[in-house]
Amino acid sequence: MIAFPCVALYNVVELNFIIMATFKRRSGLYFWSFLAATWGIAPHAIASLVQLFRPDLVGPGLVTLYLTGWWFMVTGQSLVLYSRLHLVLQNTKILRLVLAMILTNVFILHLPITILAYGKDAGIKAFRPPYNVWERIQITIFFLQEVIISSLYIYEAVKLMRMRRVFALNDDKGRARRLILHLFIVNVIIVLLDINIILFEFTGLHNIQTSYKVLVYSVKLKIEFSILNKLVELTRSVSRMTSDNDTPVNRVARLPEFVDPERHMQMQNGALDGSSLENDIWTGPEAKQGTTTEVVVREKEEAKRMSVED
Structure with missing residues:
Protein backbone atom coordinates (compact mmCIF):
# COMPACT_ATOMS: atom_id res chain seq x y z
CA MET A 1 0.00 0.00 0.00
CA ILE A 2 2.95 2.33 0.58
CA ALA A 3 4.65 1.28 -2.66
CA PHE A 4 1.65 2.07 -4.87
CA PRO A 5 1.42 5.84 -4.18
CA CYS A 6 5.23 6.15 -4.06
CA VAL A 7 5.59 4.70 -7.56
CA ALA A 8 2.67 6.87 -8.69
CA LEU A 9 4.47 10.00 -7.46
CA TYR A 10 7.60 8.96 -9.33
CA ASN A 11 5.48 8.52 -12.47
CA VAL A 12 4.06 12.02 -11.99
CA PHE A 53 1.62 6.96 8.15
CA ARG A 54 -0.81 9.03 10.24
CA PRO A 55 -4.11 7.12 10.47
CA ASP A 56 -5.13 9.35 13.37
CA LEU A 57 -4.89 12.44 11.17
CA VAL A 58 -8.37 13.06 9.79
CA GLY A 59 -10.33 16.12 8.82
CA PRO A 60 -11.72 18.09 5.89
CA GLY A 61 -8.22 18.98 4.70
CA LEU A 62 -7.28 15.36 4.01
CA VAL A 63 -10.67 14.66 2.39
CA THR A 64 -10.24 17.71 0.16
CA LEU A 65 -6.81 16.45 -0.89
CA TYR A 66 -8.27 13.05 -1.77
CA LEU A 67 -11.24 14.43 -3.65
CA THR A 68 -9.31 17.09 -5.59
CA GLY A 69 -6.90 14.49 -6.87
CA TRP A 70 -9.73 12.07 -7.62
CA TRP A 71 -11.72 14.62 -9.65
CA PHE A 72 -8.79 15.62 -11.84
CA MET A 73 -7.33 12.12 -12.10
CA VAL A 74 -10.46 10.22 -13.13
CA THR A 75 -12.28 12.73 -15.33
CA GLY A 76 -8.97 14.02 -16.68
CA GLN A 77 -8.14 10.50 -17.87
CA SER A 78 -11.48 10.22 -19.67
CA LEU A 79 -10.97 13.60 -21.33
CA VAL A 80 -7.52 12.49 -22.48
CA LEU A 81 -9.13 9.49 -24.18
CA TYR A 82 -11.86 11.64 -25.69
CA SER A 83 -9.51 14.36 -26.95
CA ARG A 84 -7.65 11.96 -29.27
CA LEU A 85 -10.70 9.99 -30.38
CA HIS A 86 -11.07 12.17 -33.47
CA LEU A 87 -7.87 10.63 -34.86
CA VAL A 88 -9.77 7.46 -35.75
CA LEU A 89 -13.42 8.56 -35.55
CA GLN A 90 -14.93 11.37 -37.63
CA ASN A 91 -18.56 10.83 -36.65
CA THR A 92 -19.40 14.07 -34.83
CA LYS A 93 -22.58 12.62 -33.34
CA ILE A 94 -20.67 9.83 -31.58
CA LEU A 95 -17.96 12.26 -30.46
CA ARG A 96 -20.59 14.52 -28.91
CA LEU A 97 -22.27 11.57 -27.19
CA VAL A 98 -18.95 10.51 -25.67
CA LEU A 99 -18.32 14.04 -24.38
CA ALA A 100 -21.88 14.22 -23.04
CA MET A 101 -21.34 10.90 -21.22
CA ILE A 102 -18.17 12.22 -19.56
CA LEU A 103 -19.80 15.50 -18.47
CA THR A 104 -22.96 13.75 -17.25
CA ASN A 105 -20.93 11.39 -15.07
CA VAL A 106 -19.21 14.38 -13.51
CA PHE A 107 -22.54 15.54 -12.10
CA ILE A 108 -24.10 12.18 -11.23
CA LEU A 109 -20.95 10.55 -9.82
CA HIS A 110 -18.44 13.15 -8.64
CA LEU A 111 -20.81 15.52 -6.89
CA PRO A 112 -22.82 12.98 -4.80
CA ILE A 113 -19.73 11.10 -3.60
CA THR A 114 -18.07 14.41 -2.68
CA ILE A 115 -20.99 15.40 -0.46
CA LEU A 116 -21.15 11.94 1.08
CA ALA A 117 -17.39 11.90 1.73
CA TYR A 118 -17.48 15.17 3.69
CA GLY A 119 -20.49 13.96 5.66
CA LYS A 120 -18.83 10.64 6.43
CA ASP A 121 -15.63 12.40 7.52
CA ALA A 122 -17.64 14.67 9.80
CA GLY A 123 -18.81 11.60 11.70
CA ILE A 124 -22.44 11.64 10.54
CA LYS A 125 -23.47 7.98 10.64
CA ALA A 126 -26.31 8.47 8.16
CA PHE A 127 -23.75 9.25 5.42
CA ARG A 128 -21.74 6.05 5.79
CA PRO A 129 -24.11 3.46 4.18
CA PRO A 130 -24.92 5.55 1.08
CA TYR A 131 -21.23 6.43 0.73
CA ASN A 132 -20.25 2.74 0.66
CA VAL A 133 -22.92 2.00 -1.95
CA TRP A 134 -22.16 5.00 -4.14
CA GLU A 135 -18.43 4.31 -3.97
CA ARG A 136 -18.96 0.98 -5.72
CA ILE A 137 -21.40 2.47 -8.21
CA GLN A 138 -19.06 5.24 -9.28
CA ILE A 139 -16.09 2.88 -9.66
CA THR A 140 -18.15 0.56 -11.87
CA ILE A 141 -19.57 3.34 -14.06
CA PHE A 142 -16.20 5.03 -14.55
CA PHE A 143 -14.79 1.64 -15.51
CA LEU A 144 -17.55 1.14 -18.09
CA GLN A 145 -16.98 4.66 -19.40
CA GLU A 146 -13.33 3.97 -20.18
CA VAL A 147 -14.16 0.56 -21.65
CA ILE A 148 -16.65 2.20 -24.03
CA ILE A 149 -14.09 4.75 -25.22
CA SER A 150 -11.37 2.12 -25.59
CA SER A 151 -13.76 -0.11 -27.54
CA LEU A 152 -14.42 2.73 -29.97
CA TYR A 153 -10.67 3.00 -30.55
CA ILE A 154 -10.33 -0.71 -31.26
CA TYR A 155 -13.34 -0.76 -33.60
CA GLU A 156 -12.25 2.28 -35.60
CA ALA A 157 -8.61 1.18 -35.71
CA VAL A 158 -9.66 -2.16 -37.19
CA LYS A 159 -11.63 -0.26 -39.84
CA LEU A 160 -8.48 1.68 -40.69
CA MET A 161 -6.60 -1.57 -41.05
CA ARG A 162 -9.26 -2.81 -43.45
CA MET A 163 -8.74 0.33 -45.52
CA ARG A 164 -5.03 -0.43 -45.67
CA ARG A 165 -5.76 -3.91 -46.97
CA VAL A 166 -8.09 -2.46 -49.62
CA PHE A 167 -5.63 0.22 -50.69
CA ALA A 168 -2.31 -1.65 -50.49
CA LEU A 169 -1.62 -5.26 -51.42
CA ASN A 170 1.75 -5.44 -49.66
CA ASP A 171 0.50 -3.72 -46.52
CA ASP A 172 4.06 -2.79 -45.54
CA LYS A 173 4.82 -6.42 -44.56
CA GLY A 174 2.10 -6.53 -41.93
CA ARG A 175 2.91 -3.17 -40.38
CA ALA A 176 -0.76 -2.21 -40.06
CA ARG A 177 -1.57 -5.53 -38.40
CA ARG A 178 1.21 -4.97 -35.84
CA LEU A 179 -0.14 -1.50 -35.11
CA ILE A 180 -3.64 -2.82 -34.50
CA LEU A 181 -2.26 -5.66 -32.38
CA HIS A 182 -0.32 -3.14 -30.29
CA LEU A 183 -3.42 -0.97 -29.77
CA PHE A 184 -5.52 -4.02 -28.87
CA ILE A 185 -3.03 -5.43 -26.36
CA VAL A 186 -2.48 -2.07 -24.68
CA ASN A 187 -6.22 -1.45 -24.31
CA VAL A 188 -6.70 -4.96 -22.91
CA ILE A 189 -3.96 -4.28 -20.32
CA ILE A 190 -5.68 -1.04 -19.33
CA VAL A 191 -9.01 -2.82 -18.89
CA LEU A 192 -7.38 -5.53 -16.76
CA LEU A 193 -5.81 -2.90 -14.53
CA ASP A 194 -9.23 -1.30 -14.05
CA ILE A 195 -10.81 -4.67 -13.29
CA ASN A 196 -8.38 -5.09 -10.39
CA ILE A 197 -9.63 -1.81 -8.91
CA ILE A 198 -13.20 -3.12 -9.01
CA LEU A 199 -12.17 -6.46 -7.47
CA PHE A 200 -10.39 -4.74 -4.57
CA GLU A 201 -13.45 -2.59 -3.90
CA PHE A 202 -16.05 -5.37 -4.05
CA THR A 203 -13.96 -7.71 -1.89
CA GLY A 204 -13.85 -5.16 0.91
CA LEU A 205 -10.23 -4.10 0.40
CA HIS A 206 -11.07 -0.40 0.16
CA ASN A 207 -7.74 0.90 1.48
CA ILE A 208 -5.77 -1.23 -0.98
CA GLN A 209 -8.10 -0.11 -3.78
CA THR A 210 -7.47 3.55 -2.92
CA SER A 211 -3.69 3.13 -2.98
CA TYR A 212 -3.68 0.88 -6.04
CA LYS A 213 -5.98 3.16 -8.07
CA VAL A 214 -3.54 6.06 -8.04
CA LEU A 215 -0.80 3.78 -9.41
CA VAL A 216 -3.09 2.46 -12.16
CA TYR A 217 -3.97 5.93 -13.38
CA SER A 218 -0.33 6.97 -13.49
CA VAL A 219 0.55 3.85 -15.51
CA LYS A 220 -2.35 4.48 -17.91
CA LEU A 221 -1.07 7.98 -18.59
CA LYS A 222 2.40 6.66 -19.37
CA ILE A 223 0.89 4.09 -21.71
CA GLU A 224 -1.10 6.88 -23.34
CA PHE A 225 1.91 8.22 -25.22
CA SER A 226 2.48 4.82 -26.77
CA ILE A 227 -1.15 4.62 -27.93
CA LEU A 228 -1.09 8.16 -29.29
CA ASN A 229 2.06 7.54 -31.33
CA LYS A 230 0.58 4.36 -32.83
CA LEU A 231 -2.70 6.08 -33.70
CA VAL A 232 -0.91 8.95 -35.42
CA GLU A 233 1.29 6.48 -37.31
CA LEU A 234 -1.74 4.49 -38.48
CA THR A 235 -3.81 7.48 -39.60
CA ARG A 236 -0.84 9.05 -41.39
CA SER A 237 -0.11 5.81 -43.24
CA VAL A 238 -3.71 5.64 -44.49
CA SER A 239 -3.54 9.31 -45.42
CA ARG A 240 -0.34 8.79 -47.42
CA MET A 241 -1.87 5.95 -49.37
CA THR A 242 -4.86 8.11 -50.31
CA SER A 243 -3.07 11.40 -51.06
CA ASP A 244 -2.26 10.78 -54.74
CA ASN A 245 -4.19 12.14 -57.70
CA ASP A 246 -7.93 11.68 -58.11
CA THR A 247 -7.79 7.90 -58.42
CA PRO A 248 -10.58 5.51 -57.39
CA VAL A 249 -8.67 4.89 -54.13
CA ASN A 250 -8.46 8.61 -53.42
CA ARG A 251 -12.16 9.06 -54.06
CA VAL A 252 -12.90 6.27 -51.56
CA ALA A 253 -10.76 8.07 -48.95
CA ARG A 254 -12.95 11.17 -49.27
CA LEU A 255 -16.22 9.28 -48.94
CA PRO A 256 -18.30 9.83 -45.79
CA GLU A 257 -17.91 7.16 -43.16
CA PHE A 258 -21.32 5.62 -43.84
CA VAL A 259 -19.93 4.32 -47.16
CA ASP A 260 -18.24 0.94 -46.92
CA PRO A 261 -14.81 1.32 -48.64
CA GLU A 262 -14.56 -2.35 -49.62
CA ARG A 263 -17.92 -2.37 -51.35
CA HIS A 264 -17.16 0.94 -52.97
CA MET A 265 -13.96 -0.52 -54.38
CA GLN A 266 -16.08 -3.33 -55.81
CA MET A 267 -18.28 -0.65 -57.34
CA GLN A 268 -15.19 0.86 -58.96
CA ASN A 269 -14.31 -2.52 -60.48
CA GLY A 270 -17.90 -3.00 -61.61
CA ALA A 271 -17.84 0.36 -63.36
CA LEU A 272 -14.90 -0.79 -65.43
CA ASP A 273 -16.74 -3.78 -66.89
CA GLY A 274 -20.04 -1.96 -67.31
CA SER A 275 -21.96 -3.80 -64.57
CA SER A 276 -24.82 -2.26 -62.60
CA LEU A 277 -24.04 0.29 -59.87
CA GLU A 278 -27.37 0.63 -58.10
CA ASN A 279 -26.79 -2.15 -55.54
CA ASP A 280 -23.09 -1.65 -54.92
CA ILE A 281 -23.29 1.36 -52.60
CA TRP A 282 -23.85 0.81 -48.91
CA THR A 283 -25.35 3.52 -46.73
CA GLY A 284 -25.88 3.64 -43.02
CA PRO A 285 -28.54 5.43 -40.97
CA GLU A 286 -26.76 8.77 -41.32
CA ALA A 287 -26.97 8.91 -45.13
CA LYS A 288 -28.84 12.19 -45.20
CA GLN A 289 -26.47 14.78 -46.65
CA GLY A 290 -26.80 13.69 -50.25
CA THR A 291 -23.19 12.63 -50.54
CA THR A 292 -24.00 9.05 -51.48
CA THR A 293 -26.28 10.21 -54.28
CA GLU A 294 -23.51 12.37 -55.68
CA VAL A 295 -21.11 9.41 -55.63
CA VAL A 296 -23.57 7.17 -57.46
CA VAL A 297 -24.31 9.82 -60.09
CA ARG A 298 -20.62 10.44 -60.69
CA GLU A 299 -19.88 6.73 -61.05
CA LYS A 300 -22.86 6.20 -63.37
CA GLU A 301 -21.61 8.97 -65.63
CA GLU A 302 -18.16 7.44 -65.66
CA ALA A 303 -19.57 3.99 -66.50
CA LYS A 304 -21.65 5.43 -69.36
CA ARG A 305 -18.63 7.29 -70.74
CA MET A 306 -16.48 4.18 -70.67
CA SER A 307 -19.27 2.11 -72.29
CA VAL A 308 -19.51 4.64 -75.13
CA GLU A 309 -15.76 4.54 -75.61
CA ASP A 310 -15.84 0.74 -75.75
Missing part, protein backbone atom coordinates in the same frame (compact mmCIF):
# COMPACT_ATOMS: atom_id res chain seq x y z
CA VAL A 13 7.55 13.51 -11.94
CA GLU A 14 8.52 11.55 -15.05
CA LEU A 15 5.27 12.41 -16.84
CA ASN A 16 5.85 16.14 -16.32
CA PHE A 17 9.20 15.89 -18.08
CA ILE A 18 7.65 13.82 -20.87
CA ILE A 19 4.82 16.31 -21.33
CA MET A 20 7.12 19.30 -21.55
CA ALA A 21 9.43 17.49 -23.97
CA THR A 22 6.64 16.12 -26.16
CA PHE A 23 4.20 18.99 -26.57
CA LYS A 24 5.61 21.71 -28.79
CA ARG A 25 2.37 23.68 -28.59
CA ARG A 26 1.06 23.71 -25.05
CA SER A 27 -2.60 24.31 -25.73
CA GLY A 28 -5.72 22.39 -26.63
CA LEU A 29 -7.92 19.90 -24.82
CA TYR A 30 -5.47 17.01 -25.10
CA PHE A 31 -2.62 18.94 -23.48
CA TRP A 32 -4.66 20.44 -20.64
CA SER A 33 -6.57 17.26 -19.86
CA PHE A 34 -3.30 15.32 -19.83
CA LEU A 35 -1.76 17.88 -17.49
CA ALA A 36 -4.82 17.89 -15.21
CA ALA A 37 -4.91 14.09 -15.04
CA THR A 38 -1.19 13.99 -14.24
CA TRP A 39 -1.31 16.64 -11.54
CA GLY A 40 -4.45 15.06 -10.06
CA ILE A 41 -2.45 11.95 -9.21
CA ALA A 42 -0.12 13.83 -6.84
CA PRO A 43 -2.64 15.05 -4.20
CA HIS A 44 -4.41 11.69 -4.22
CA ALA A 45 -1.11 9.84 -3.70
CA ILE A 46 0.00 12.25 -0.97
CA ALA A 47 -3.32 11.84 0.83
CA SER A 48 -2.94 8.06 0.67
CA LEU A 49 0.55 8.22 2.19
CA VAL A 50 -0.57 10.61 4.93
CA GLN A 51 -3.40 8.27 5.89
CA LEU A 52 -1.03 5.30 5.95
Whole structure:
Protein backbone atom coordinates (compact mmCIF):
# COMPACT_ATOMS: atom_id res chain seq x y z
CA MET A 1 0.00 0.00 0.00
CA ILE A 2 2.95 2.33 0.58
CA ALA A 3 4.65 1.28 -2.66
CA PHE A 4 1.65 2.07 -4.87
CA PRO A 5 1.42 5.84 -4.18
CA CYS A 6 5.23 6.15 -4.06
CA VAL A 7 5.59 4.70 -7.56
CA ALA A 8 2.67 6.87 -8.69
CA LEU A 9 4.47 10.00 -7.46
CA TYR A 10 7.60 8.96 -9.33
CA ASN A 11 5.48 8.52 -12.47
CA VAL A 12 4.06 12.02 -11.99
CA VAL A 13 7.55 13.51 -11.94
CA GLU A 14 8.52 11.55 -15.05
CA LEU A 15 5.27 12.41 -16.84
CA ASN A 16 5.85 16.14 -16.32
CA PHE A 17 9.20 15.89 -18.08
CA ILE A 18 7.65 13.82 -20.87
CA ILE A 19 4.82 16.31 -21.33
CA MET A 20 7.12 19.30 -21.55
CA ALA A 21 9.43 17.49 -23.97
CA THR A 22 6.64 16.12 -26.16
CA PHE A 23 4.20 18.99 -26.57
CA LYS A 24 5.61 21.71 -28.79
CA ARG A 25 2.37 23.68 -28.59
CA ARG A 26 1.06 23.71 -25.05
CA SER A 27 -2.60 24.31 -25.73
CA GLY A 28 -5.72 22.39 -26.63
CA LEU A 29 -7.92 19.90 -24.82
CA TYR A 30 -5.47 17.01 -25.10
CA PHE A 31 -2.62 18.94 -23.48
CA TRP A 32 -4.66 20.44 -20.64
CA SER A 33 -6.57 17.26 -19.86
CA PHE A 34 -3.30 15.32 -19.83
CA LEU A 35 -1.76 17.88 -17.49
CA ALA A 36 -4.82 17.89 -15.21
CA ALA A 37 -4.91 14.09 -15.04
CA THR A 38 -1.19 13.99 -14.24
CA TRP A 39 -1.31 16.64 -11.54
CA GLY A 40 -4.45 15.06 -10.06
CA ILE A 41 -2.45 11.95 -9.21
CA ALA A 42 -0.12 13.83 -6.84
CA PRO A 43 -2.64 15.05 -4.20
CA HIS A 44 -4.41 11.69 -4.22
CA ALA A 45 -1.11 9.84 -3.70
CA ILE A 46 0.00 12.25 -0.97
CA ALA A 47 -3.32 11.84 0.83
CA SER A 48 -2.94 8.06 0.67
CA LEU A 49 0.55 8.22 2.19
CA VAL A 50 -0.57 10.61 4.93
CA GLN A 51 -3.40 8.27 5.89
CA LEU A 52 -1.03 5.30 5.95
CA PHE A 53 1.62 6.96 8.15
CA ARG A 54 -0.81 9.03 10.24
CA PRO A 55 -4.11 7.12 10.47
CA ASP A 56 -5.13 9.35 13.37
CA LEU A 57 -4.89 12.44 11.17
CA VAL A 58 -8.37 13.06 9.79
CA GLY A 59 -10.33 16.12 8.82
CA PRO A 60 -11.72 18.09 5.89
CA GLY A 61 -8.22 18.98 4.70
CA LEU A 62 -7.28 15.36 4.01
CA VAL A 63 -10.67 14.66 2.39
CA THR A 64 -10.24 17.71 0.16
CA LEU A 65 -6.81 16.45 -0.89
CA TYR A 66 -8.27 13.05 -1.77
CA LEU A 67 -11.24 14.43 -3.65
CA THR A 68 -9.31 17.09 -5.59
CA GLY A 69 -6.90 14.49 -6.87
CA TRP A 70 -9.73 12.07 -7.62
CA TRP A 71 -11.72 14.62 -9.65
CA PHE A 72 -8.79 15.62 -11.84
CA MET A 73 -7.33 12.12 -12.10
CA VAL A 74 -10.46 10.22 -13.13
CA THR A 75 -12.28 12.73 -15.33
CA GLY A 76 -8.97 14.02 -16.68
CA GLN A 77 -8.14 10.50 -17.87
CA SER A 78 -11.48 10.22 -19.67
CA LEU A 79 -10.97 13.60 -21.33
CA VAL A 80 -7.52 12.49 -22.48
CA LEU A 81 -9.13 9.49 -24.18
CA TYR A 82 -11.86 11.64 -25.69
CA SER A 83 -9.51 14.36 -26.95
CA ARG A 84 -7.65 11.96 -29.27
CA LEU A 85 -10.70 9.99 -30.38
CA HIS A 86 -11.07 12.17 -33.47
CA LEU A 87 -7.87 10.63 -34.86
CA VAL A 88 -9.77 7.46 -35.75
CA LEU A 89 -13.42 8.56 -35.55
CA GLN A 90 -14.93 11.37 -37.63
CA ASN A 91 -18.56 10.83 -36.65
CA THR A 92 -19.40 14.07 -34.83
CA LYS A 93 -22.58 12.62 -33.34
CA ILE A 94 -20.67 9.83 -31.58
CA LEU A 95 -17.96 12.26 -30.46
CA ARG A 96 -20.59 14.52 -28.91
CA LEU A 97 -22.27 11.57 -27.19
CA VAL A 98 -18.95 10.51 -25.67
CA LEU A 99 -18.32 14.04 -24.38
CA ALA A 100 -21.88 14.22 -23.04
CA MET A 101 -21.34 10.90 -21.22
CA ILE A 102 -18.17 12.22 -19.56
CA LEU A 103 -19.80 15.50 -18.47
CA THR A 104 -22.96 13.75 -17.25
CA ASN A 105 -20.93 11.39 -15.07
CA VAL A 106 -19.21 14.38 -13.51
CA PHE A 107 -22.54 15.54 -12.10
CA ILE A 108 -24.10 12.18 -11.23
CA LEU A 109 -20.95 10.55 -9.82
CA HIS A 110 -18.44 13.15 -8.64
CA LEU A 111 -20.81 15.52 -6.89
CA PRO A 112 -22.82 12.98 -4.80
CA ILE A 113 -19.73 11.10 -3.60
CA THR A 114 -18.07 14.41 -2.68
CA ILE A 115 -20.99 15.40 -0.46
CA LEU A 116 -21.15 11.94 1.08
CA ALA A 117 -17.39 11.90 1.73
CA TYR A 118 -17.48 15.17 3.69
CA GLY A 119 -20.49 13.96 5.66
CA LYS A 120 -18.83 10.64 6.43
CA ASP A 121 -15.63 12.40 7.52
CA ALA A 122 -17.64 14.67 9.80
CA GLY A 123 -18.81 11.60 11.70
CA ILE A 124 -22.44 11.64 10.54
CA LYS A 125 -23.47 7.98 10.64
CA ALA A 126 -26.31 8.47 8.16
CA PHE A 127 -23.75 9.25 5.42
CA ARG A 128 -21.74 6.05 5.79
CA PRO A 129 -24.11 3.46 4.18
CA PRO A 130 -24.92 5.55 1.08
CA TYR A 131 -21.23 6.43 0.73
CA ASN A 132 -20.25 2.74 0.66
CA VAL A 133 -22.92 2.00 -1.95
CA TRP A 134 -22.16 5.00 -4.14
CA GLU A 135 -18.43 4.31 -3.97
CA ARG A 136 -18.96 0.98 -5.72
CA ILE A 137 -21.40 2.47 -8.21
CA GLN A 138 -19.06 5.24 -9.28
CA ILE A 139 -16.09 2.88 -9.66
CA THR A 140 -18.15 0.56 -11.87
CA ILE A 141 -19.57 3.34 -14.06
CA PHE A 142 -16.20 5.03 -14.55
CA PHE A 143 -14.79 1.64 -15.51
CA LEU A 144 -17.55 1.14 -18.09
CA GLN A 145 -16.98 4.66 -19.40
CA GLU A 146 -13.33 3.97 -20.18
CA VAL A 147 -14.16 0.56 -21.65
CA ILE A 148 -16.65 2.20 -24.03
CA ILE A 149 -14.09 4.75 -25.22
CA SER A 150 -11.37 2.12 -25.59
CA SER A 151 -13.76 -0.11 -27.54
CA LEU A 152 -14.42 2.73 -29.97
CA TYR A 153 -10.67 3.00 -30.55
CA ILE A 154 -10.33 -0.71 -31.26
CA TYR A 155 -13.34 -0.76 -33.60
CA GLU A 156 -12.25 2.28 -35.60
CA ALA A 157 -8.61 1.18 -35.71
CA VAL A 158 -9.66 -2.16 -37.19
CA LYS A 159 -11.63 -0.26 -39.84
CA LEU A 160 -8.48 1.68 -40.69
CA MET A 161 -6.60 -1.57 -41.05
CA ARG A 162 -9.26 -2.81 -43.45
CA MET A 163 -8.74 0.33 -45.52
CA ARG A 164 -5.03 -0.43 -45.67
CA ARG A 165 -5.76 -3.91 -46.97
CA VAL A 166 -8.09 -2.46 -49.62
CA PHE A 167 -5.63 0.22 -50.69
CA ALA A 168 -2.31 -1.65 -50.49
CA LEU A 169 -1.62 -5.26 -51.42
CA ASN A 170 1.75 -5.44 -49.66
CA ASP A 171 0.50 -3.72 -46.52
CA ASP A 172 4.06 -2.79 -45.54
CA LYS A 173 4.82 -6.42 -44.56
CA GLY A 174 2.10 -6.53 -41.93
CA ARG A 175 2.91 -3.17 -40.38
CA ALA A 176 -0.76 -2.21 -40.06
CA ARG A 177 -1.57 -5.53 -38.40
CA ARG A 178 1.21 -4.97 -35.84
CA LEU A 179 -0.14 -1.50 -35.11
CA ILE A 180 -3.64 -2.82 -34.50
CA LEU A 181 -2.26 -5.66 -32.38
CA HIS A 182 -0.32 -3.14 -30.29
CA LEU A 183 -3.42 -0.97 -29.77
CA PHE A 184 -5.52 -4.02 -28.87
CA ILE A 185 -3.03 -5.43 -26.36
CA VAL A 186 -2.48 -2.07 -24.68
CA ASN A 187 -6.22 -1.45 -24.31
CA VAL A 188 -6.70 -4.96 -22.91
CA ILE A 189 -3.96 -4.28 -20.32
CA ILE A 190 -5.68 -1.04 -19.33
CA VAL A 191 -9.01 -2.82 -18.89
CA LEU A 192 -7.38 -5.53 -16.76
CA LEU A 193 -5.81 -2.90 -14.53
CA ASP A 194 -9.23 -1.30 -14.05
CA ILE A 195 -10.81 -4.67 -13.29
CA ASN A 196 -8.38 -5.09 -10.39
CA ILE A 197 -9.63 -1.81 -8.91
CA ILE A 198 -13.20 -3.12 -9.01
CA LEU A 199 -12.17 -6.46 -7.47
CA PHE A 200 -10.39 -4.74 -4.57
CA GLU A 201 -13.45 -2.59 -3.90
CA PHE A 202 -16.05 -5.37 -4.05
CA THR A 203 -13.96 -7.71 -1.89
CA GLY A 204 -13.85 -5.16 0.91
CA LEU A 205 -10.23 -4.10 0.40
CA HIS A 206 -11.07 -0.40 0.16
CA ASN A 207 -7.74 0.90 1.48
CA ILE A 208 -5.77 -1.23 -0.98
CA GLN A 209 -8.10 -0.11 -3.78
CA THR A 210 -7.47 3.55 -2.92
CA SER A 211 -3.69 3.13 -2.98
CA TYR A 212 -3.68 0.88 -6.04
CA LYS A 213 -5.98 3.16 -8.07
CA VAL A 214 -3.54 6.06 -8.04
CA LEU A 215 -0.80 3.78 -9.41
CA VAL A 216 -3.09 2.46 -12.16
CA TYR A 217 -3.97 5.93 -13.38
CA SER A 218 -0.33 6.97 -13.49
CA VAL A 219 0.55 3.85 -15.51
CA LYS A 220 -2.35 4.48 -17.91
CA LEU A 221 -1.07 7.98 -18.59
CA LYS A 222 2.40 6.66 -19.37
CA ILE A 223 0.89 4.09 -21.71
CA GLU A 224 -1.10 6.88 -23.34
CA PHE A 225 1.91 8.22 -25.22
CA SER A 226 2.48 4.82 -26.77
CA ILE A 227 -1.15 4.62 -27.93
CA LEU A 228 -1.09 8.16 -29.29
CA ASN A 229 2.06 7.54 -31.33
CA LYS A 230 0.58 4.36 -32.83
CA LEU A 231 -2.70 6.08 -33.70
CA VAL A 232 -0.91 8.95 -35.42
CA GLU A 233 1.29 6.48 -37.31
CA LEU A 234 -1.74 4.49 -38.48
CA THR A 235 -3.81 7.48 -39.60
CA ARG A 236 -0.84 9.05 -41.39
CA SER A 237 -0.11 5.81 -43.24
CA VAL A 238 -3.71 5.64 -44.49
CA SER A 239 -3.54 9.31 -45.42
CA ARG A 240 -0.34 8.79 -47.42
CA MET A 241 -1.87 5.95 -49.37
CA THR A 242 -4.86 8.11 -50.31
CA SER A 243 -3.07 11.40 -51.06
CA ASP A 244 -2.26 10.78 -54.74
CA ASN A 245 -4.19 12.14 -57.70
CA ASP A 246 -7.93 11.68 -58.11
CA THR A 247 -7.79 7.90 -58.42
CA PRO A 248 -10.58 5.51 -57.39
CA VAL A 249 -8.67 4.89 -54.13
CA ASN A 250 -8.46 8.61 -53.42
CA ARG A 251 -12.16 9.06 -54.06
CA VAL A 252 -12.90 6.27 -51.56
CA ALA A 253 -10.76 8.07 -48.95
CA ARG A 254 -12.95 11.17 -49.27
CA LEU A 255 -16.22 9.28 -48.94
CA PRO A 256 -18.30 9.83 -45.79
CA GLU A 257 -17.91 7.16 -43.16
CA PHE A 258 -21.32 5.62 -43.84
CA VAL A 259 -19.93 4.32 -47.16
CA ASP A 260 -18.24 0.94 -46.92
CA PRO A 261 -14.81 1.32 -48.64
CA GLU A 262 -14.56 -2.35 -49.62
CA ARG A 263 -17.92 -2.37 -51.35
CA HIS A 264 -17.16 0.94 -52.97
CA MET A 265 -13.96 -0.52 -54.38
CA GLN A 266 -16.08 -3.33 -55.81
CA MET A 267 -18.28 -0.65 -57.34
CA GLN A 268 -15.19 0.86 -58.96
CA ASN A 269 -14.31 -2.52 -60.48
CA GLY A 270 -17.90 -3.00 -61.61
CA ALA A 271 -17.84 0.36 -63.36
CA LEU A 272 -14.90 -0.79 -65.43
CA ASP A 273 -16.74 -3.78 -66.89
CA GLY A 274 -20.04 -1.96 -67.31
CA SER A 275 -21.96 -3.80 -64.57
CA SER A 276 -24.82 -2.26 -62.60
CA LEU A 277 -24.04 0.29 -59.87
CA GLU A 278 -27.37 0.63 -58.10
CA ASN A 279 -26.79 -2.15 -55.54
CA ASP A 280 -23.09 -1.65 -54.92
CA ILE A 281 -23.29 1.36 -52.60
CA TRP A 282 -23.85 0.81 -48.91
CA THR A 283 -25.35 3.52 -46.73
CA GLY A 284 -25.88 3.64 -43.02
CA PRO A 285 -28.54 5.43 -40.97
CA GLU A 286 -26.76 8.77 -41.32
CA ALA A 287 -26.97 8.91 -45.13
CA LYS A 288 -28.84 12.19 -45.20
CA GLN A 289 -26.47 14.78 -46.65
CA GLY A 290 -26.80 13.69 -50.25
CA THR A 291 -23.19 12.63 -50.54
CA THR A 292 -24.00 9.05 -51.48
CA THR A 293 -26.28 10.21 -54.28
CA GLU A 294 -23.51 12.37 -55.68
CA VAL A 295 -21.11 9.41 -55.63
CA VAL A 296 -23.57 7.17 -57.46
CA VAL A 297 -24.31 9.82 -60.09
CA ARG A 298 -20.62 10.44 -60.69
CA GLU A 299 -19.88 6.73 -61.05
CA LYS A 300 -22.86 6.20 -63.37
CA GLU A 301 -21.61 8.97 -65.63
CA GLU A 302 -18.16 7.44 -65.66
CA ALA A 303 -19.57 3.99 -66.50
CA LYS A 304 -21.65 5.43 -69.36
CA ARG A 305 -18.63 7.29 -70.74
CA MET A 306 -16.48 4.18 -70.67
CA SER A 307 -19.27 2.11 -72.29
CA VAL A 308 -19.51 4.64 -75.13
CA GLU A 309 -15.76 4.54 -75.61
CA ASP A 310 -15.84 0.74 -75.75
